[in-house]
Amino acid sequence: MNVSPLIQSFVLHFGEMGSRWGINRTVGQIYALLFVSERPLNADDLVDLLGLSRGGVSMGLKELQSWNLVQLRHLPTDRRDHFTTPDDVWAIMRTLVEERKKREIDPTLTTLRDLLLATPQTAADTHAQARMGAMHEQIELLTAWYDDIQKLETERLVQLLSLGSKIAKALEFKDKLFVLPGGRKEAVA
Amino acid sequence: MNVSPLIQSFVLHFGEMGSRWGINRTVGQIYALLFVSERPLNADDLVDLLGLSRGGVSMGLKELQSWNLVQLRHLPTDRRDHFTTPDDVWAIMRTLVEERKKREIDPTLTTLRDLLLATPQTAADTHAQARMGAMHEQIELLTAWYDDIQKLETERLVQLLSLGSKIAKALEFKDKLFVLPGGRKEAVA
């Protein structure tokens, strides 16, 4: 691998993590190198710098493109394809979450919806369907939240994240305020 | 597989998804079946119902235990180990997030911290380190938010999620209010 020790450590780490992330080592390494590079790299650069095969780099880049994680660039006087990652780490993060949701959550949501429509044949089925319903409801709530949050501009998103549970403190306070004499709570939200 | 068609579909789906989630098919199937079962199941039940090998079930259960995703139960008059998943889907979700963070985020955070301490040897290193710094900062912000949120009781968490971006709307409003004549914003949060 023809990169400095610092960069090599980073690249190797991403290669390792790749397997835990459902992408493979090659793809992880390519992405890591593109992420830290000052200039766009072409496939030959990646072959040289990472010591991978020509075909492997081609497939890795194709996969990264399918994830929308790399951008294709054309440099003047060079007709080869060059690749970069976006500069903005928040943009990257949004893409990552979006794609993982698409691959890891949406299919399950679809399956759950289908199964919830089926007529249970046994007591076991009825119980199973109730469990699936609980799971479905939860995922719906989470994805609705995500859809909502995802629309925010980065500045505001960061603001919201920085706030953290302070907001929940406020909710708590509000609840305490609105506890009625009987002990029940008024619905206010 | 000796389960009703409804449950079989659910189990098979989780088996399929297992690979996308970094767990294997067997583990996914075992978990799915435990999740929808009315009663705790023992290893033999799982062998019968899912048609897996004795060893595979043993390893699958061990893995699920290492994820804290199943609970061991002992039934009276039966000395075999029985397994269940928690009833509360939010508790499950917390465990899942916690474990994935531990496996998929924390190691990267550690690596980044180490690499940020290194002295850059080249201009490329300096640039790479800046990129790593941006990544590090972002992950820190996200995990700090998570640590904060994670402490909330479920009721309040759900409340917060339901609110979604309404809070951001409020932030926006606040910002508009506090824009000073010069156009700069007062720091208020």
Place this chain on the structure above:
DNA sequence: CGACTATTTCAATCATTATTGAAATCCTCG
């Protein structure tokens, strides 16, 4: 339109991971 280069494809190989099932170990109850 060629000649040349860049890129992709794909069959073959290699590596890793999953799975089996029999043997070994561990437990527990009488």
Place this chain on the structure above:
DNA sequence: CGAGGATTTCAATAATGATTGAAATAGTCG
């Protein structure tokens, strides 16, 4: 403590996934 059943281990095998590199294709420039 030991017999019987429950559980785990592990070597062997199967299945899947990653990687290579040479051949095919696509694309571009003069």
